[in-house]
Amino acid sequence: MKAIRQLIRNPFTRGAFFSLCVIAFVGIFSPLLTPYSPTDAKPEDRLLPPGHLHYFGTDELGRDIFSRIIAGTRVSVGIALFAILLSALVGTFIGSFSGFIGRWIDQVIMRSTDVLLAFPTLVLALALSAALGPSIVNAALAIAIVKLPIYTRLARTQALSVSHTLFVKAAKTFGVSSPWIVRRHIVPNLLTPIIVQTSLDIGDAILLIATLGFLGLGAQPPTPEWGAMISTGWNYLLDQWWYPTFTGAAIFIAVIVFNIIGDGIRDLLDPKAGE
Amino acid sequence: MTQRLRARFSAVSVFAVVGALALGMIASGPANAAISKTTLVVGMSADLDYLDPAATMDNAQWKITYPCYQRLVEYNGASTDVVPGLASAWRISRDHLTYTFTIKSGQKFSDGTAVTAKAVQYTFERLLKVAKGPADNFTAIASVRANGLKTVVFVLNQVSPQFLYTLAGNYGGIVNPATASKAVNGDSGQAYLADHTAGSGAYVLTEWKKGQYLKLEQNKFYGGKKPVLETVLFKIVGDASSQRLQLGKGEIDIAEGITSDQYAAVAKEDGNTVINKPSLTVDIMYINSGKGNAALKNTLVRQAISYALDYQGIMAATQAGNATQMNGPIPDGMWGQDPKGFQYTTNVTKAKALLAQAGVTNLSLDLLYSARKSWWASEAQLIQDNLAKAGITVNLKLTEYATARKMIDAGTFDLCLGTWSPDYADPSMFMNFWFDSGNFGLAGNRSFYSNPAVDKLIRSAASITDQKKRTALYIQAQKIVVEEAAYGYLYQMNYRLALRTDVKGFVYNPMIEQIYNLETMYKA
C-alpha cells in the first residue's frame, strides 16, 4: 500500500499506475467487456473500417478487432506474467542455492548460464518454442527458459552477498541446515531485486510473446493474441490501416505501462537508483 | 585542462546530434534511381535455396533456372501442349517404350560449348543418380543413350503417357556436362549447381547476393533469338507492404508477394496492373480416412464435413473471390474433367443429419496446416467456424512447414490443408496421385484413401494412351471419390500477379506457374 502511494506520488509513474489498473481490469473482466465474440468468423463483415458498430473495425474474417484486442489482453499480458513469474521462481531457487553452496555446483550452474546467455534471446526462444511445438504455453515456457539465466545470476549474486551477512553467519553458528538458511534467510532477502527485475521484464516478455506470435510460434488461431494479430494485420496496413494500428497501439501501451511501472518500482526499492 | 575536458564531454554529447544531422542530409537526396528499360526487377518474398535442376522441386527456384536452361521439348506459349525445344523432332515407338530425339543444331551452353546428345544423356543419368525429387518423375526411364552427336534415345520400362510432358518440366533442363568436373565428394556437382546455372537457355545467373538478390544476364552464346531484357534482377523484399510500396514507386517491376486482399487496390493504382487468370492449382482439404480419427472412415461423416463447409465464404475470405469451387478432383482446364461432376453445397442441416445418421456425436478433429500459404490461417479458422456450426469441434494445428510435411507423410492428422498443381498436363497428376492406395503420404494420397475399385480404374487409365478411353475411366473414378468425399474439394485458384503496366509480353502458362518467359518479355 505504502509502495503504491509512493508510486502515485511520482508524476512519471502515476499515469502508468492507473493505466495498469485499467489493463488489469480489462484482463480480468475481458469476457464481460467484449461487444462481439472475439473468435466467431463472419466473412460477410470482413475488413470493415472503424465505426459505431465496430470501434476498431473488423479483421479479414469479419471479427471485431476491438473485441479481439480486449480478449487478447488476458492472453498476451497473462502469459507474459506467467512466463516471468515462473522464470523468477525457478531462477531464484537455483541461483540462491548456487550462490550459497558454492563449490562445483556453483561452477556447473554458472557455466550453464554462460552457455544459455551465449544464445541470442529471441533465437533461443524461437528454437525452443519450435522444438516444443507452437502453442502459447510453450511460448511461455520458452520465454521462461530464456529469462532463466538472468534470474539465476541475479539471485546468485544476491545470495552471495546475503550469505556474507552477519545474520547468515550467525545462523551458521546455530547449526541450522543449508536449506533452512536458503529458505528462511537468503530467499526472503533477495526478493527485492528479483521483484525489480521481474517488473522490468514483464514488458519485455509481452513483446517477446508478441514477436513469437508474429513469427507464427505463439498462440494458435483463433486465439486473439496481439502478436499473431499484428502478424496477419500488418499486411493490411496500406489499405486497412486500422487493423495493425490498433493492435500495435495495444502492445505499445501495455509494454510501456509495465516498463514505466518497472522503472518506478526499481526507483522505490533499489536504493541505488532511488534516494 | 578542464576546458579540454569540457570540450571532450560536449564532443560526446554532440556526436549524436551531428551524426543525426549528417544522416538527415544524406537522406534528403532522392531515394532511388530509375530502372533502365532493359532491366527487369522482380520482387520476391524470400530467398531461394538451391538451383540444381536435378534436385529442386520448387517453382520459386524454377523461375531462375527455367530461362537458364533449355529442354528437349517446351510448352507452347500459354497452352499445355508441348512443341520442339532443344529437340527439333522426336519419334515414339509403337509400343510407346522408345523415344528418339534429334537435337537442334547451333545451340550452345553459356560457356560456348555446343549442346550435344551426350549432354542430354549426362543430364538424365545424373538426375537419376542424384535421386532427389525430380528423379520421381523419371522412374519410367530404363536407359538413355546418346547416339552420335545429334540423336538421343530413351528406353522406358513401362508405358508412360506423360513422359513427353515431364521433359518440359524444369527438371528436363539440359545441363552442361562440363559441370562434372565441379563434383566434390561424389555429389555430382550438386554444390556447384546449387548456386550456378550451366544451361543453354537465354540467361545465365551471374550474381547471387544471398538474402539480397539474384541477377540474370544474357547468355552470350544463346542459340535462339536475342532477348530484349539485358538484365533481370530477382530482389528479395520480404514484406508484402514493402513490395507494394516499391512496386508503386517503380523500384520493382513485378511484385510476387502481394497478398490476396491487396490486389484490388494495387490494380487501381497508377502504373500498376494485375494479371488474373484461371490456374490449374487447387486448394483442398485432406480428410484422413486411413490413419486419422476413426469416425473419418465413415463416408457419411466425410460427406457431412463436405456439406458443412461454406465454400463461397472461404473463397471470398481467402482469395477475395478469385477462385472457382471444384466439382471433383480434376480442375477446369485439364482434360479428363467431369463437367457434370457433383458439387457439394453448403447445407448445415444436411451435415447434421448425416452425422446423426452415422451415429457420431461430439466429434473433435485436428486440422493441420502450415504458414506456407498466407491464406491458410484464414481458411483454417473459417473451416473451424463452419464445422462448429455442424457440431464438429476442430482444433487448429498451425505447424511449421517442415514438420507439417513430415506429419502428412506419416498420416498423423485428421484434416489438413494443401494445394496441388500438376507437373504436366495429364489428369493422372490428380487421379493417380491422390487416390491410388499405393501412394499414401507425401507421395500423393494424403487422405490415405483406399478403394480397390478406384485403384483398378485409375491404374488402368494410366497404363493406356488413348485419351478418350482414359477420360471415361477417370470420370467413372471421379464419381466415386466425389460421392465418397475422399477430399474436401475446395476451390481452383486464380493466378494473380501484380506488375507495372510498362512490363509487356508476359505469357502465363498454368503448367509452369511462377515462371517468367523472360526471352520474350520487354518494357515499353
Place this chain on the structure above:
Amino acid sequence: MLRLIRARLAMLVIVLFGVSVITFLMAHVLPGDPTAALAGPHPSQETLNSIRSQFGLDKPLPVQYFKYLSNLFHGNLGTSIRSQQPITQEILAFFPATLELVTVAFLLAIGIGIPLGVIAAVKKNTFSDYVIRLFAVGGVSIPLFWGGLVMILIFYAKLGWLPASGRLDIELSSPKTITGFYFIDALFGGDKETFINVLKHLVMPSLALGYVQLAFIVRQVRSSMLDALSQDYYLTGRANGLSHKFLVVRYALRNALIPSITIIGLSFGSLLGGAVVTETVFDWPGMGKYVTDSILGRDFPAIMGFTVVIALAYVIINLLVDLLVYSLDPQTRK
C-alpha cells in the same frame, strides 16, 4: 591480462561445447526433418530415404554429433541442407551484414544513450529526467515490427528520403569486400555514390534497432551514475572545489562506466542474433533471418553453425568487455 585471455579461452571451450550439445539436441528433437520439405511436392518414400541418407540423417544421434564435432575441429561447419552450400561460406555472407547493422545501431545507442543517462542522473527527478526516461522507455516498448513499418511508411513511402530495404540499391554494385562492412568498404573503394547509398540504407534499420537498445543503456548509465554521484569521492571532490562538470565526467562517469560496460557489452552479443525482426522488416540480409529460416526449415547444420559462431562472438565480446574494464578499472589489475 594474459590470465584474463586464458580464462576467456577456457570459457570459450566450455561455452562452445555446451552450446553445440544444446543446439544439437534441440535441433534434433525438433519435430519434422528437412527432407520432407526439400523433396518436392510429392516425393516417393525411396526419394525421402535417399535424401535422408545423403545428409547422414539416418545415423544415430551420437554418431552424427561426433561427426559434427570432428568436422568442427577442422574448422568445417558442414553443409547447409537447404542451400547445399558450405555453412562457413554462408555465414561469411550473412554475418558481416548483421555485424554492420548491430555495430552502427549500438554506436548510435551508446552515443545518444550515455549522455542521456548522465543527464538524467545529474538532473534526477526533474523534468529533463522524466522526458529522457520516457523517451528511452518508448524504445523498448514499441514493437519493432510495427515501428519499423511505420518508419518505412513515413520515410520511404511518404517522404521518399530513405530506401526501404536491403543494404544497397541493386543497380549499384556492392563494394569490394575488405571488411564486409559496406560503409567501410565503400569508403575505401572511394565511390562517393555507393558510400552515400550505403549510409542511406543503414539509417532506418540502425535507428530502429538502436532505439531499442537506448532504454537499456540510459537505464543502466543513469543508475550507475546515481550510484557514483552518491559516493564519498564525489563529495570529497566537491569539497576540494573541483567543478561539478569535471566531477561528473572524470570522476563519476568513469566509475559509472565500469559496471555499465559489462552489462551493456553483453547485450551486444545478444543483439547479434537478435536482430531477427529488424532484418525481416528492412530486408537486411543478415544472420537473424538466416537462422530463423534455418530453424523453421530444420536445417540442422545451419542452426549449429549459427549458434557456434554466435557463441564465439559472445566469448570474444566478453573478452573485449573484460579488457575494456581492465583498462578502466585499476582494481582488476591487482
Place this chain on the structure above:
Amino acid sequence: MTENILQVSHLNKTFHFKTKNVKHANHAVSDVSFEIKQGEVFGLVGESGSGKSTIANLLMNLESVDSGQIIFNGEIIAGTDSKNTFPYGDIQIVFQDPRSSLDPRMSIRQIIEEPLKFLSQEKRSTLGSSENILKLIRAVGLREEHLDRKPHQFSGGQRQRVAIARALVTQPKLVVLDEPTSALDISVQAQVINLLKSLQKEFGLTYLFISHNMGVVKYLCDRIGVLNLGKLVEVATNEEIFNRPTHEYTKKLLSSVPTMFQEG
C-alpha cells in the same frame, strides 16, 4: 578453583590467496594459546588484522583450524583429534554490527527462537517455551510487545539487545562477544555494557570479549590477551595489562589511546 571451559592451544590459521600468479599466505592466527575459566570474562584486544575475528570464527566453527586444538568443556571440538561434532548452542556469539546481524525479514521472536531450531526436541521445548522467551526478552530490557516487531523498528542499542537475547536463548556455556559495542554511540554503549555485565552476574556466564576499545576491555574483562599480527603477545590479568604491561606492543597500544584527562 574453577575448571577451564575453553582451552585453545597452538592454534594456527593461514589464508592463501593469489594475486598476479603469486601466492600469498596471510598467517591470520599463529600459534595462539589461551584458556578461559568458568565464569570469567576473557578479553582479546588488538587492531585490525590482528586475528581477533579469525579466532572468533574458528571458535564458532565458521572456519576450519589448520593446526592446534580447541577444547571446549573437555571435548576436542576443533583441530587435531577432533570428533567433528560441534556443540551447537553451547557456544554462542554476538556480532559487532546489530544492523546486519539480524535478518530484516524476521520478527524478533523468530530471530530469538532460531538458534533452537536444530537442537534436540527436548531442549527446544524447554528453552523455547513462551515463558522462557518472555523471561529472556525482559532480561535484556525489552518488552513482550517487541517480539512481533521487525528489526528495522528498533534502534541500534535495542537491536544489540535482541542479538544478546538470541545468544542467550540456548543457555550457552560460553558467549563470544565480537566487538559488541563498537558500532554504538557512547551512551548506548554504556547501556549494552551494563546489560552484559549484569547478565553475566545473573546467569554466571562466561564471556570471550573481543574488542579494540581498551576502555571497554579494561572495564569488563578479568583477564586479557593482546593480539598483534596473529600472535598473542601477552596474556595477563586486567590489572597487570593496564598497570604493568610487559610487551612493547601492549605499551604502544596503551599509549596511543587518547584519554580524556591527560595534560597537554
Place this chain on the structure above:
Amino acid sequence: MSELVLEIKNLSLSFDTQGASASILKNVELHIGPGEIVGLVGESGSGKSVTALAISKLLPTQITKFSSGSIVFNGIDILASSEVEVAKLRGKRIGFVFQEPMTALNPTMTIGKQLFHVIRRHSELTKTEALAKVRTALEEVLISKPEVVENQYPFQLSGGMRQRVVIAMAMAANPTLLIADEPTTALDVTVQAEILNLIAKLAKDHGTAVLLISHDLGVIANSCSRVTVLYAGEVVESGIVSEVLRKPQHPYTQALIKSLPDIADRDNLLETIAGEFPDLRHRPEGCIYAPRCPKKFEACEVRPMLRIAKDLHSVACWAAETVEK
C-alpha cells in the same frame, strides 16, 4: 583578538522531504579563531556532520532549508553567497577531510592525478610546477615515498595512508580553515594517533584553523583547545576543553563523560542516560534534553539559552550554575 575565521550564529536548518520536515540544527553557535583547533562532539544524529557540510554549502540543495542564522567565513557570508562564490572557497580556503578514507578517493584515478587536479584548480601553476607540487604535498603529510604513492591507486594504500592523501588534498591550497569530520574513526588507535598528530602539526605549521569533529571525547581532549558539545542539533555546552570535560555543566555532557567505561569503577555499573534520542521531526518546545534529564524541573519547559557558566564556558541549561551576564 584577531578576526574570527569562522563564525556560525544562530544557525537553524531542516531537511524537508516529501511532506515531512525534520529540524536538524537549531540555533547553533560556533566560532573558530585563526590557528585554533576547535572540537565538535556529539553522538550520531547530533548534527555534527551537517554543521560541517553547511559551512561549505555541501548539503543537498533540494531538501535543505535554512531557517535562521548566518555562517560567516573570513568575513564572507556563506549563506548569502552564490554557489559559484562558495565553490571558489572550497578546497582553496576551506579544506575538508572525511571519515571514510576507503571511499573518499576516486578508485579509478591515481593518487597523483587526483592531487594534481586539486592543485591545478586552485593555483596558476604550470603543469610541471603542479606535478612538483604533488610531490611536496605528499611529503608534507609525511608520506615517505611520494614518487611511488603518486602512481598508486587508492586501493593499493592502507587506511592511514589514504587518510594522509585526503589530508594532503585538503591542505594543498593552504586553506584558512580545515574541517576534519571524524578523520580517525575508521582507523586503528595507533594510526589514529599518527593522523591526529599530523593534523595538529600541519595546523601549527600553516596557521590553519581546524574544526575537528568526533564522537570520541578522548580525541577531542587530546587535540583541541576548545570544544562544542552538540545534542540533537543544539549546542548544549561549549568552552575550553579542559573546563568542559573536567567540569561539565550540562547534564548531558556530564552523563556522556560518566558513561565512558575508561574511568569507571569495575565493581559498579556505568552511568547511563535514560530514555531515547528525540524525534527531530517533532522538536519539543522546551529543553531538548529535558525528557532524559535527571535534573529536570519546571523551568525546563522553556528552552534554555546558551549562557556563560561558572567555569567560563557556555551552557544551555537552567540547572547549571551560570554567571549572570
